[in-house]
Amino acid sequence: MAELAIRAQGLTRTFETVRALDDLNIEVPAGSVFGFLGPNGAGKTTTIRLLLGLIEPTSGSAQVLGFDTRSQGAEIRARTGALLEHSGLYERLSAEDNLRFYGRVAHMPKAELDQRIQELLTHLGLWDRRKEAVVKWSRGMKQKLAIARPLLHRPGLVFLDEPTAGLDPVAAASLRDDLAALAARQGATIFLTTHNMAEAEKLCSLVAVIRQGKLLAVGSPADLRSRGGGQRTEITGRGFSDAMLAMLNQQPGVSQALLENGRLVLVLKEGEGVAPFISLIVREGGEVQEVRSGQGSLEDVFLTLMEEEK
Amino acid sequence: MTDFVTVLWKEWKEIVMERSAGSTGSYRPLIAIAVFGIFFPFRMGPERFFSVVGLLPPTFFGAIVITAVIADSFAGERERHTLETLLASRLSDRSILFGKIAACMAYGWVISIASILIGGITVNAVNWHGQISIFHDAASWLLLLLGPPLVGCAIAAAGVLVSLHSTTVRQAQQTLSVAFMVVVVGAIFASGALPADWKAWFARILFTWSEADLVLGAAGVFLIIDLVLLAAGMARFQRARLVLD
Numbered sequence: 241m242a243e244l245a246i247r248a249q250g251l252t253r254t255f256e257t258v259r260a261l262d263d264l265n266i267e268v269p270a271g272s273v274f275g276f277l278g279p280n281g282a283g284k285t286t287t288i289r290l291l292l293g294l295i296e297p298t299s300g301s302a303q304v305l306g307f308d309t310r311s312q313g314a315e316i317r318a319r320t321g322a323l324l325e326h327s328g329l330y331e332r333l334s335a336e337d338n339l340r341f342y343g344r345v346a347h348m349p350k351a352e353l354d355q356r357i358q359e360l361l362t363h364l365g366l367w368d369r370r371k372e373a374v375v376k377w378s379r380g381m382k383q384k385l386a387i388a389r390p391l392l393h394r395p396g397l398v399f400l401d402e403p404t405a406g407l408d409p410v411a412a413a414s415l416r417d418d419l420a421a422l423a424a425r426q427g428a429t430i431f432l433t434t435h436n437m438a439e440a441e442k443l444c445s446l447v448a449v450i451r452q453g454k455l456l457a458v459g460s461p462a463d464l465r466s467r468g469g470g471q472r473t474e475i476t477g478r479g480f481s482d483a484m485l486a487m488l489n490q491q492p493g494v495s496q497a498l499l500e501n502g503r504l505v506l507v508l509k510e511g512e513g514v515a516p517f518i519s520l521i522v523r524e525g526g527e528v529q530e531v532r533s534g535q536g537s538l539e540d541v542f543l544t545l546m547e548e549e550k
Numbered sequence: 551m552t553d554f555v556t557v558l559w560k561e562w563k564e565i566v567m568e569r570s571a572g573s574t575g576s577y578r579p580l581i582a583i584a585v586f587g588i589f590f591p592f593r594m595g596p597e598r599f600f601s602v603v604g605l606l607p608p609t610f611f612g613a614i615v616i617t618a619v620i621a622d623s624f625a626g627e628r629e630r631h632t633l634e635t636l637l638a639s640r641l642s643d644r645s646i647l648f649g650k651i652a653a654c655m656a657y658g659w660v661i662s663i664a665s666i667l668i669g670g671i672t673v674n675a676v677n678w679h680g681q682i683s684i685f686h687d688a689a690s691w692l693l694l695l696l697g698p699p700l701v702g703c704a705i706a707a708a709g710v711l712v713s714l715h716s717t718t719v720r721q722a723q724q725t726l727s728v729a730f731m732v733v734v735v736g737a738i739f740a741s742g743a744l745p746a747d748w749k750a751w752f753a754r755i756l757f758t759w760s761e762a763d764l765v766l767g768a769a770g771v772f773l774i775i776d777l778v779l780l781a782a783g784m785a786r787f788q789r790a791r792l793v794l795d
Protein backbone atom coordinates (compact mmCIF):
# COMPACT_ATOMS: atom_id res chain seq x y z
CA MET A 241 0.00 0.00 0.00
CA ALA A 242 1.30 3.46 -0.91
CA GLU A 243 2.47 5.71 1.89
CA LEU A 244 -0.22 8.18 2.89
CA ALA A 245 0.34 11.91 3.21
CA ILE A 246 -3.14 12.51 4.60
CA ARG A 247 -5.62 10.19 6.23
CA ALA A 248 -8.93 11.45 7.62
CA GLN A 249 -11.37 9.23 9.46
CA GLY A 250 -14.85 10.48 10.20
CA LEU A 251 -13.56 14.06 10.30
CA THR A 252 -16.41 16.32 11.36
CA ARG A 253 -16.56 19.98 12.29
CA THR A 254 -19.61 21.85 13.47
CA PHE A 255 -19.91 25.62 13.91
CA GLU A 256 -22.84 26.17 16.27
CA THR A 257 -25.72 24.69 14.25
CA VAL A 258 -23.90 24.40 10.94
CA ARG A 259 -22.12 21.14 10.10
CA ALA A 260 -19.29 22.48 7.91
CA LEU A 261 -17.70 19.06 7.47
CA ASP A 262 -19.58 15.82 7.90
CA ASP A 263 -17.81 12.50 8.44
CA LEU A 264 -15.00 13.01 5.92
CA ASN A 265 -13.00 9.89 5.08
CA ILE A 266 -10.14 10.38 2.64
CA GLU A 267 -6.70 8.95 1.97
CA VAL A 268 -4.18 10.96 -0.02
CA PRO A 269 -1.14 8.99 -1.23
CA ALA A 270 2.24 10.67 -0.82
CA GLY A 271 3.47 12.32 -4.02
CA SER A 272 0.03 12.71 -5.57
CA VAL A 273 -1.78 15.85 -6.66
CA PHE A 274 -5.12 15.58 -4.90
CA GLY A 275 -7.99 17.76 -6.09
CA PHE A 276 -10.66 18.66 -3.56
CA LEU A 277 -13.61 19.90 -5.58
CA GLY A 278 -16.74 21.58 -4.39
CA PRO A 279 -18.86 24.69 -4.76
CA ASN A 280 -18.44 27.72 -2.49
CA GLY A 281 -19.26 26.86 1.12
CA ALA A 282 -18.77 23.12 0.55
CA GLY A 283 -16.27 22.81 3.42
CA LYS A 284 -13.00 22.92 1.48
CA THR A 285 -11.37 25.68 3.52
CA THR A 286 -12.59 24.14 6.79
CA THR A 287 -10.96 20.86 5.73
CA ILE A 288 -7.62 22.60 5.13
CA ARG A 289 -7.82 24.38 8.48
CA LEU A 290 -8.53 21.07 10.19
CA LEU A 291 -5.69 19.29 8.38
CA LEU A 292 -3.25 22.05 9.33
CA GLY A 293 -4.30 21.75 12.97
CA LEU A 294 -5.51 25.34 13.02
CA ILE A 295 -8.89 24.29 14.40
CA GLU A 296 -9.94 21.12 16.17
CA PRO A 297 -12.45 18.66 14.77
CA THR A 298 -15.75 18.22 16.59
CA SER A 299 -15.31 14.49 16.08
CA GLY A 300 -13.19 12.11 14.05
CA SER A 301 -9.47 12.35 13.48
CA ALA A 302 -6.86 12.98 10.82
CA GLN A 303 -3.19 12.26 10.37
CA VAL A 304 -1.07 14.47 8.16
CA LEU A 305 2.43 13.21 7.30
CA GLY A 306 1.94 10.81 10.18
CA PHE A 307 1.10 13.49 12.74
CA ASP A 308 -2.22 13.82 14.51
CA THR A 309 -3.92 17.12 13.64
CA ARG A 310 -5.47 17.46 17.09
CA SER A 311 -2.27 17.22 19.14
CA GLN A 312 0.61 17.74 16.69
CA GLY A 313 -0.45 20.78 14.69
CA ALA A 314 2.93 22.49 15.15
CA GLU A 315 4.76 19.50 13.63
CA ILE A 316 2.36 19.48 10.68
CA ARG A 317 2.72 23.21 10.04
CA ALA A 318 6.51 22.90 10.18
CA ARG A 319 6.47 20.28 7.42
CA THR A 320 3.83 21.71 5.10
CA GLY A 321 3.29 24.82 3.01
CA ALA A 322 -0.07 26.49 2.61
CA LEU A 323 -1.60 28.99 0.24
CA LEU A 324 -4.95 29.70 1.84
CA GLU A 325 -7.98 31.64 0.67
CA HIS A 326 -5.96 34.87 0.41
CA SER A 327 -2.43 35.26 -0.95
CA GLY A 328 -1.04 36.13 2.49
CA LEU A 329 1.58 38.42 0.97
CA TYR A 330 2.91 41.46 2.78
CA GLU A 331 2.30 44.01 0.07
CA ARG A 332 4.50 46.73 1.53
CA LEU A 333 7.46 44.38 1.41
CA SER A 334 9.34 43.31 -1.70
CA ALA A 335 8.93 39.86 -3.24
CA GLU A 336 12.37 38.97 -1.96
CA ASP A 337 11.55 40.06 1.60
CA ASN A 338 8.26 38.14 1.53
CA LEU A 339 10.08 34.95 0.62
CA ARG A 340 12.98 35.71 2.95
CA PHE A 341 10.58 36.09 5.86
CA TYR A 342 8.90 32.73 5.28
CA GLY A 343 12.28 31.11 4.58
CA ARG A 344 13.51 32.34 7.95
CA VAL A 345 10.30 31.10 9.54
CA ALA A 346 11.14 27.67 8.09
CA HIS A 347 14.69 27.95 9.53
CA MET A 348 16.33 27.67 6.11
CA PRO A 349 20.09 28.39 6.13
CA LYS A 350 20.87 31.74 4.50
CA ALA A 351 22.86 30.39 1.55
CA GLU A 352 20.16 27.81 0.73
CA LEU A 353 17.45 30.44 1.12
CA ASP A 354 19.23 32.88 -1.23
CA GLN A 355 19.62 30.16 -3.83
CA ARG A 356 16.03 28.96 -3.49
CA ILE A 357 14.61 32.50 -3.78
CA GLN A 358 16.59 33.03 -6.97
CA GLU A 359 15.52 29.64 -8.36
CA LEU A 360 11.80 30.19 -7.71
CA LEU A 361 11.63 33.82 -8.80
CA THR A 362 13.61 33.08 -11.94
CA HIS A 363 11.38 30.13 -12.79
CA LEU A 364 8.29 32.29 -12.36
CA GLY A 365 9.74 35.21 -14.32
CA LEU A 366 9.76 37.52 -11.31
CA TRP A 367 13.47 37.77 -10.53
CA ASP A 368 14.05 41.15 -12.19
CA ARG A 369 11.34 42.75 -10.07
CA ARG A 370 12.24 41.10 -6.77
CA LYS A 371 13.13 44.39 -5.03
CA GLU A 372 9.79 46.08 -5.81
CA ALA A 373 7.06 46.37 -3.20
CA VAL A 374 4.49 43.70 -4.04
CA VAL A 375 1.68 46.29 -3.86
CA LYS A 376 2.81 47.58 -7.27
CA TRP A 377 2.40 44.19 -8.94
CA SER A 378 -0.45 42.80 -11.05
CA ARG A 379 -2.77 40.21 -9.56
CA GLY A 380 -1.23 37.46 -11.67
CA MET A 381 2.30 38.28 -10.49
CA LYS A 382 1.14 38.37 -6.88
CA GLN A 383 -0.51 35.00 -7.25
CA LYS A 384 2.64 33.49 -8.73
CA LEU A 385 4.60 34.79 -5.76
CA ALA A 386 1.91 33.48 -3.42
CA ILE A 387 2.40 30.00 -4.91
CA ALA A 388 6.18 30.25 -4.62
CA ARG A 389 5.87 31.02 -0.90
CA PRO A 390 4.54 27.65 0.33
CA LEU A 391 6.95 25.77 -1.98
CA LEU A 392 9.98 27.72 -0.73
CA HIS A 393 11.18 25.32 1.96
CA ARG A 394 10.43 22.23 -0.15
CA PRO A 395 7.72 20.85 2.14
CA GLY A 396 6.50 17.31 1.73
CA LEU A 397 2.91 18.48 1.49
CA VAL A 398 1.48 21.70 0.05
CA PHE A 399 -2.08 22.94 0.54
CA LEU A 400 -3.32 25.23 -2.22
CA ASP A 401 -6.75 26.75 -1.70
CA GLU A 402 -8.11 27.87 -5.09
CA PRO A 403 -4.74 29.07 -6.40
CA THR A 404 -6.07 30.42 -9.70
CA ALA A 405 -9.24 32.06 -8.35
CA GLY A 406 -9.80 35.55 -9.71
CA LEU A 407 -7.19 35.29 -12.46
CA ASP A 408 -7.93 35.83 -16.13
CA PRO A 409 -7.83 32.62 -18.26
CA VAL A 410 -4.38 33.33 -19.70
CA ALA A 411 -2.83 34.06 -16.30
CA ALA A 412 -4.61 31.04 -14.80
CA ALA A 413 -3.31 28.73 -17.55
CA SER A 414 0.22 30.07 -17.14
CA LEU A 415 0.01 29.61 -13.38
CA ARG A 416 -1.27 26.04 -13.82
CA ASP A 417 1.72 25.25 -16.02
CA ASP A 418 4.07 26.74 -13.44
CA LEU A 419 2.39 24.80 -10.68
CA ALA A 420 2.53 21.51 -12.59
CA ALA A 421 6.21 22.04 -13.38
CA LEU A 422 7.09 22.98 -9.82
CA ALA A 423 5.13 20.06 -8.38
CA ALA A 424 6.76 17.60 -10.76
CA ARG A 425 10.23 18.93 -10.06
CA GLN A 426 9.75 18.90 -6.29
CA GLY A 427 7.83 15.65 -5.98
CA ALA A 428 5.65 16.98 -3.19
CA THR A 429 2.09 15.93 -2.36
CA ILE A 430 -0.29 18.68 -3.36
CA PHE A 431 -3.74 19.12 -1.82
CA LEU A 432 -5.54 21.44 -4.17
CA THR A 433 -9.02 22.85 -3.62
CA THR A 434 -10.77 24.31 -6.62
CA HIS A 435 -14.07 24.65 -8.37
CA ASN A 436 -12.32 24.84 -11.69
CA MET A 437 -12.81 21.39 -13.25
CA ALA A 438 -10.38 21.95 -16.11
CA GLU A 439 -7.72 22.76 -13.54
CA ALA A 440 -8.48 19.60 -11.58
CA GLU A 441 -8.47 17.48 -14.73
CA LYS A 442 -5.15 18.87 -15.83
CA LEU A 443 -3.30 18.74 -12.54
CA CYS A 444 -4.81 16.05 -10.33
CA SER A 445 -4.13 12.36 -10.17
CA LEU A 446 -6.89 11.89 -7.60
CA VAL A 447 -10.05 13.90 -7.09
CA ALA A 448 -12.66 14.14 -4.32
CA VAL A 449 -15.98 15.92 -4.67
CA ILE A 450 -17.56 17.53 -1.62
CA ARG A 451 -20.85 19.32 -1.15
CA GLN A 452 -22.29 20.82 2.04
CA GLY A 453 -19.55 19.12 4.04
CA LYS A 454 -20.28 15.66 2.68
CA LEU A 455 -17.93 13.67 0.49
CA LEU A 456 -19.77 12.59 -2.67
CA ALA A 457 -17.09 10.77 -4.66
CA VAL A 458 -13.36 10.01 -4.71
CA GLY A 459 -11.22 8.61 -7.52
CA SER A 460 -9.00 9.47 -10.42
CA PRO A 461 -10.52 11.92 -12.95
CA ALA A 462 -10.89 9.01 -15.40
CA ASP A 463 -12.64 6.88 -12.75
CA LEU A 464 -15.04 9.65 -11.89
CA ARG A 465 -15.82 10.32 -15.55
CA SER A 466 -16.73 6.70 -16.12
CA ARG A 467 -18.53 6.40 -12.78
CA GLY A 468 -20.65 9.46 -13.50
CA GLY A 469 -22.34 7.69 -16.41
CA GLY A 470 -19.72 9.02 -18.68
CA GLN A 471 -21.58 9.33 -21.95
CA ARG A 472 -22.29 12.82 -23.09
CA THR A 473 -24.19 13.35 -26.31
CA GLU A 474 -24.44 16.70 -28.05
CA ILE A 475 -27.30 17.04 -30.54
CA THR A 476 -27.36 19.87 -33.07
CA GLY A 477 -30.70 20.71 -34.61
CA ARG A 478 -33.93 22.66 -34.09
CA GLY A 479 -37.14 22.53 -32.10
CA PHE A 480 -35.61 21.71 -28.69
CA SER A 481 -38.27 23.13 -26.39
CA ASP A 482 -38.42 23.41 -22.59
CA ALA A 483 -41.17 20.80 -22.61
CA MET A 484 -38.88 18.42 -24.49
CA LEU A 485 -36.07 19.04 -21.96
CA ALA A 486 -38.45 18.33 -19.08
CA MET A 487 -39.62 15.15 -20.80
CA LEU A 488 -36.03 13.99 -21.38
CA ASN A 489 -35.02 14.74 -17.79
CA GLN A 490 -37.80 12.41 -16.64
CA GLN A 491 -36.44 9.48 -18.65
CA PRO A 492 -34.82 6.86 -16.38
CA GLY A 493 -31.76 6.51 -18.65
CA VAL A 494 -30.97 10.23 -18.65
CA SER A 495 -28.82 11.74 -15.92
CA GLN A 496 -29.22 15.23 -17.25
CA ALA A 497 -30.63 16.99 -20.31
CA LEU A 498 -29.86 20.64 -20.93
CA LEU A 499 -29.41 23.24 -23.65
CA GLU A 500 -25.89 24.53 -24.20
CA ASN A 501 -25.30 27.20 -26.88
CA GLY A 502 -28.41 26.06 -28.76
CA ARG A 503 -27.34 22.41 -28.68
CA LEU A 504 -29.17 19.75 -26.75
CA VAL A 505 -26.84 17.96 -24.35
CA LEU A 506 -27.78 14.57 -22.95
CA VAL A 507 -25.76 12.96 -20.16
CA LEU A 508 -26.78 9.31 -20.21
CA LYS A 509 -26.51 6.77 -17.43
CA GLU A 510 -24.03 3.94 -17.76
CA GLY A 511 -25.01 1.34 -20.39
CA GLU A 512 -27.65 3.51 -22.04
CA GLY A 513 -27.64 3.83 -25.84
CA VAL A 514 -28.42 7.17 -27.48
CA ALA A 515 -30.65 5.84 -30.33
CA PRO A 516 -33.92 5.52 -28.35
CA PHE A 517 -33.60 9.10 -27.17
CA ILE A 518 -32.98 10.39 -30.70
CA SER A 519 -36.19 8.65 -31.80
CA LEU A 520 -38.01 10.21 -28.89
CA ILE A 521 -36.75 13.69 -29.76
CA VAL A 522 -37.82 13.29 -33.39
CA ARG A 523 -41.21 11.96 -32.30
CA GLU A 524 -41.68 15.02 -30.10
CA GLY A 525 -41.07 17.33 -33.08
CA GLY A 526 -37.35 17.96 -32.80
CA GLU A 527 -35.21 18.16 -35.93
CA VAL A 528 -31.87 16.38 -35.51
CA GLN A 529 -29.01 17.46 -37.79
CA GLU A 530 -25.94 16.07 -36.03
CA VAL A 531 -25.25 13.77 -33.09
CA ARG A 532 -21.90 13.64 -31.34
CA SER A 533 -21.22 11.23 -28.50
CA GLY A 534 -18.22 11.05 -26.21
CA GLN A 535 -17.21 10.60 -22.62
CA GLY A 536 -18.42 13.33 -20.29
CA SER A 537 -15.94 15.73 -18.79
CA LEU A 538 -15.18 15.99 -15.10
CA GLU A 539 -17.36 19.07 -15.09
CA ASP A 540 -20.34 17.00 -16.28
CA VAL A 541 -19.69 14.47 -13.53
CA PHE A 542 -19.41 17.26 -10.99
CA LEU A 543 -22.66 18.87 -12.13
CA THR A 544 -24.41 15.51 -12.12
CA LEU A 545 -23.22 14.83 -8.58
CA MET A 546 -24.42 18.25 -7.48
CA GLU A 547 -27.82 17.63 -9.08
CA GLU A 548 -28.18 14.17 -7.54
CA GLU A 549 -27.50 15.48 -4.05
CA LYS A 550 -30.00 18.34 -4.26
CA MET B 551 14.24 33.01 20.15
CA THR B 552 15.02 32.67 16.41
CA ASP B 553 11.34 32.86 15.57
CA PHE B 554 10.87 35.90 17.80
CA VAL B 555 13.73 37.68 15.97
CA THR B 556 12.27 36.66 12.59
CA VAL B 557 8.87 38.16 13.43
CA LEU B 558 10.55 41.27 14.85
CA TRP B 559 12.56 41.64 11.59
CA LYS B 560 9.44 41.37 9.45
CA GLU B 561 7.43 43.76 11.63
CA TRP B 562 10.23 46.31 11.74
CA LYS B 563 10.50 46.23 7.94
CA GLU B 564 6.74 46.67 7.60
CA ILE B 565 6.70 49.61 10.03
CA VAL B 566 9.59 51.32 8.26
CA MET B 567 8.07 50.70 4.80
CA GLU B 568 4.65 51.95 5.94
CA ARG B 569 6.12 55.03 7.60
CA SER B 570 8.27 55.87 4.58
CA ALA B 571 5.56 55.24 1.99
CA GLY B 572 4.96 58.95 1.40
CA SER B 573 1.51 59.17 2.97
CA THR B 574 0.74 62.10 5.27
CA GLY B 575 1.10 59.75 8.23
CA SER B 576 4.70 59.06 7.31
CA TYR B 577 5.72 62.66 8.11
CA ARG B 578 4.09 62.77 11.56
CA PRO B 579 7.04 61.22 13.41
CA LEU B 580 9.39 63.77 11.82
CA ILE B 581 7.09 66.65 12.76
CA ALA B 582 6.84 65.29 16.30
CA ILE B 583 10.61 64.86 16.57
CA ALA B 584 10.96 68.47 15.45
CA VAL B 585 8.47 69.58 18.12
CA PHE B 586 9.89 67.45 20.95
CA GLY B 587 13.50 67.68 19.80
CA ILE B 588 13.73 71.32 18.75
CA PHE B 589 10.78 73.49 19.75
CA PHE B 590 10.26 72.33 23.37
CA PRO B 591 13.97 72.05 24.26
CA PHE B 592 14.55 75.50 22.74
CA ARG B 593 11.84 76.93 25.04
CA MET B 594 12.82 74.85 28.10
CA GLY B 595 16.49 75.65 28.42
CA PRO B 596 19.11 73.27 29.88
CA GLU B 597 17.88 73.21 33.51
CA ARG B 598 14.38 71.97 32.70
CA PHE B 599 15.33 69.88 29.69
CA PHE B 600 17.99 67.84 31.52
CA SER B 601 15.55 66.82 34.24
CA VAL B 602 12.78 64.33 34.90
CA VAL B 603 10.17 66.90 33.88
CA GLY B 604 11.95 67.53 30.58
CA LEU B 605 12.03 63.81 29.80
CA LEU B 606 8.33 63.19 30.32
CA PRO B 607 7.02 64.63 26.98
CA PRO B 608 9.29 62.60 24.65
CA THR B 609 8.78 59.47 26.78
CA PHE B 610 5.00 59.69 26.53
CA PHE B 611 5.08 60.76 22.92
CA GLY B 612 7.08 57.65 22.04
CA ALA B 613 4.36 55.63 23.74
CA ILE B 614 1.59 57.41 21.83
CA VAL B 615 3.34 56.62 18.54
CA ILE B 616 3.05 52.95 19.48
CA THR B 617 -0.77 53.15 19.37
CA ALA B 618 -0.60 53.71 15.61
CA VAL B 619 1.87 50.94 14.80
CA ILE B 620 0.47 48.33 17.17
CA ALA B 621 -3.00 48.69 15.63
CA ASP B 622 -1.51 48.30 12.17
CA SER B 623 0.48 45.29 13.27
CA PHE B 624 -2.43 43.31 14.74
CA ALA B 625 -5.70 44.63 13.29
CA GLY B 626 -3.89 45.38 10.01
CA GLU B 627 -2.63 41.82 9.69
CA ARG B 628 -6.21 40.62 9.83
CA GLU B 629 -7.58 43.44 7.62
CA ARG B 630 -5.02 42.68 4.91
CA HIS B 631 -5.74 38.92 5.14
CA THR B 632 -2.20 37.92 6.03
CA LEU B 633 -2.91 36.66 9.55
CA GLU B 634 -4.19 33.20 8.64
CA THR B 635 -1.14 32.49 6.47
CA LEU B 636 1.08 33.54 9.36
CA LEU B 637 -0.87 31.27 11.71
CA ALA B 638 -0.55 28.40 9.23
CA SER B 639 3.24 28.60 9.58
CA ARG B 640 5.44 26.88 12.14
CA LEU B 641 5.63 30.04 14.28
CA SER B 642 4.34 29.70 17.82
CA ASP B 643 1.63 32.03 19.10
CA ARG B 644 4.09 33.56 21.56
CA SER B 645 6.83 34.29 19.03
CA ILE B 646 4.27 36.07 16.82
CA LEU B 647 2.80 38.02 19.75
CA PHE B 648 6.09 39.07 21.34
CA GLY B 649 7.87 39.69 18.02
CA LYS B 650 5.15 42.11 17.03
CA ILE B 651 5.05 43.84 20.42
CA ALA B 652 8.85 44.18 20.49
CA ALA B 653 8.97 45.75 17.01
CA CYS B 654 6.29 48.30 17.93
CA MET B 655 8.02 49.10 21.23
CA ALA B 656 11.35 49.48 19.43
CA TYR B 657 9.76 51.97 17.04
CA GLY B 658 8.36 54.04 19.94
CA TRP B 659 11.70 53.81 21.72
CA VAL B 660 13.58 55.05 18.64
CA ILE B 661 11.21 58.03 18.36
CA SER B 662 11.67 58.86 22.08
CA ILE B 663 15.44 58.54 22.00
CA ALA B 664 15.70 60.48 18.72
CA SER B 665 13.64 63.31 20.25
CA ILE B 666 15.77 63.34 23.39
CA LEU B 667 19.06 63.23 21.47
CA ILE B 668 18.05 66.03 19.10
CA GLY B 669 16.68 67.94 22.09
CA GLY B 670 20.04 67.60 23.84
CA ILE B 671 21.86 68.91 20.78
CA THR B 672 19.38 71.79 20.43
CA VAL B 673 19.71 72.82 24.08
CA ASN B 674 23.49 72.65 23.95
CA ALA B 675 23.64 74.58 20.67
CA VAL B 676 21.32 77.37 21.87
CA ASN B 677 22.87 77.64 25.34
CA TRP B 678 26.49 76.89 24.50
CA HIS B 679 28.89 77.90 27.23
CA GLY B 680 31.97 75.92 26.31
CA GLN B 681 30.83 72.66 27.95
CA ILE B 682 28.45 69.92 26.91
CA SER B 683 25.39 69.67 29.19
CA ILE B 684 23.90 66.22 29.82
CA PHE B 685 21.53 64.60 32.29
CA HIS B 686 23.21 64.87 35.67
CA ASP B 687 20.89 63.20 38.18
CA ALA B 688 20.06 59.56 38.86
CA ALA B 689 16.31 60.10 38.45
CA SER B 690 16.73 61.36 34.87
CA TRP B 691 18.94 58.46 33.89
CA LEU B 692 16.51 56.00 35.48
CA LEU B 693 13.62 57.56 33.59
CA LEU B 694 15.62 57.55 30.37
CA LEU B 695 16.39 53.87 30.86
CA LEU B 696 13.09 52.56 32.23
CA GLY B 697 10.48 55.00 30.95
CA PRO B 698 10.25 54.22 27.23
CA PRO B 699 10.20 50.40 27.58
CA LEU B 700 7.80 50.24 30.52
CA VAL B 701 5.34 52.86 29.30
CA GLY B 702 5.69 51.58 25.73
CA CYS B 703 4.99 48.01 26.80
CA ALA B 704 1.81 49.05 28.62
CA ILE B 705 0.56 50.89 25.54
CA ALA B 706 1.58 48.06 23.22
CA ALA B 707 -0.07 45.36 25.33
CA ALA B 708 -3.25 47.42 25.64
CA GLY B 709 -3.04 47.94 21.88
CA VAL B 710 -2.94 44.18 21.31
CA LEU B 711 -6.15 43.67 23.28
CA VAL B 712 -7.95 46.51 21.51
CA SER B 713 -6.66 45.51 18.05
CA LEU B 714 -7.76 41.91 18.44
CA HIS B 715 -11.30 43.15 19.07
CA SER B 716 -11.28 45.57 16.14
CA THR B 717 -12.15 44.75 12.56
CA THR B 718 -10.06 47.51 10.99
CA VAL B 719 -6.85 49.40 11.71
CA ARG B 720 -8.75 52.68 11.81
CA GLN B 721 -11.19 51.35 14.38
CA ALA B 722 -8.35 50.06 16.55
CA GLN B 723 -6.43 53.34 16.34
CA GLN B 724 -9.52 55.39 17.20
CA THR B 725 -10.42 53.14 20.13
CA LEU B 726 -6.87 53.32 21.46
CA SER B 727 -6.71 57.11 21.13
CA VAL B 728 -10.03 57.53 22.94
CA ALA B 729 -8.98 55.04 25.64
CA PHE B 730 -5.70 56.91 26.12
CA MET B 731 -7.54 60.22 26.53
CA VAL B 732 -10.05 58.66 28.92
CA VAL B 733 -7.23 57.27 31.09
CA VAL B 734 -5.36 60.60 31.20
CA VAL B 735 -8.42 62.81 31.75
CA GLY B 736 -9.94 60.24 34.10
CA ALA B 737 -6.76 60.18 36.19
CA ILE B 738 -6.82 64.00 36.49
CA PHE B 739 -10.46 64.04 37.60
CA ALA B 740 -10.04 61.01 39.83
CA SER B 741 -7.11 62.62 41.62
CA GLY B 742 -9.35 65.56 42.54
CA ALA B 743 -12.08 63.26 43.82
CA LEU B 744 -9.84 61.15 46.08
CA PRO B 745 -10.59 61.03 49.82
CA ALA B 746 -8.57 63.52 51.86
CA ASP B 747 -6.45 60.89 53.62
CA TRP B 748 -5.51 59.33 50.25
CA LYS B 749 -4.51 62.76 48.95
CA ALA B 750 -2.39 63.31 52.06
CA TRP B 751 -0.75 59.91 51.52
CA PHE B 752 0.10 60.77 47.90
CA ALA B 753 1.34 64.24 48.90
CA ARG B 754 3.59 62.69 51.54
CA ILE B 755 5.09 60.39 48.92
CA LEU B 756 5.54 63.21 46.43
CA PHE B 757 7.23 65.53 48.88
CA THR B 758 9.24 63.07 50.96
CA TRP B 759 10.52 60.60 48.34
CA SER B 760 13.48 61.53 46.22
CA GLU B 761 12.96 61.93 42.46
CA ALA B 762 14.83 58.67 41.85
CA ASP B 763 12.54 56.83 44.29
CA LEU B 764 9.49 58.32 42.58
CA VAL B 765 10.75 57.13 39.18
CA LEU B 766 11.41 53.65 40.57
CA GLY B 767 7.97 53.58 42.22
CA ALA B 768 6.28 54.58 38.96
CA ALA B 769 8.38 51.99 37.14
CA GLY B 770 7.11 49.35 39.58
CA VAL B 771 3.50 50.35 38.95
CA PHE B 772 4.03 50.22 35.17
CA LEU B 773 5.75 46.86 35.47
CA ILE B 774 2.68 45.41 37.20
CA ILE B 775 0.39 46.96 34.56
CA ASP B 776 2.63 45.54 31.81
CA LEU B 777 2.57 42.02 33.25
CA VAL B 778 -1.21 42.02 33.70
CA LEU B 779 -1.82 43.32 30.16
CA LEU B 780 0.71 40.92 28.62
CA ALA B 781 -0.91 37.97 30.41
CA ALA B 782 -4.30 39.09 29.06
CA GLY B 783 -2.78 39.44 25.58
CA MET B 784 -1.31 35.94 25.72
CA ALA B 785 -4.65 34.52 26.80
CA ARG B 786 -6.40 36.26 23.91
CA PHE B 787 -3.80 35.57 21.22
CA GLN B 788 -4.65 31.92 20.59
CA ARG B 789 -4.32 30.41 17.13
CA ALA B 790 -7.64 28.56 16.97
CA ARG B 791 -9.51 31.60 18.25
CA LEU B 792 -7.82 33.96 15.82
CA VAL B 793 -8.54 31.72 12.83
CA LEU B 794 -12.23 31.60 13.67
CA ASP B 795 -12.40 35.37 14.34
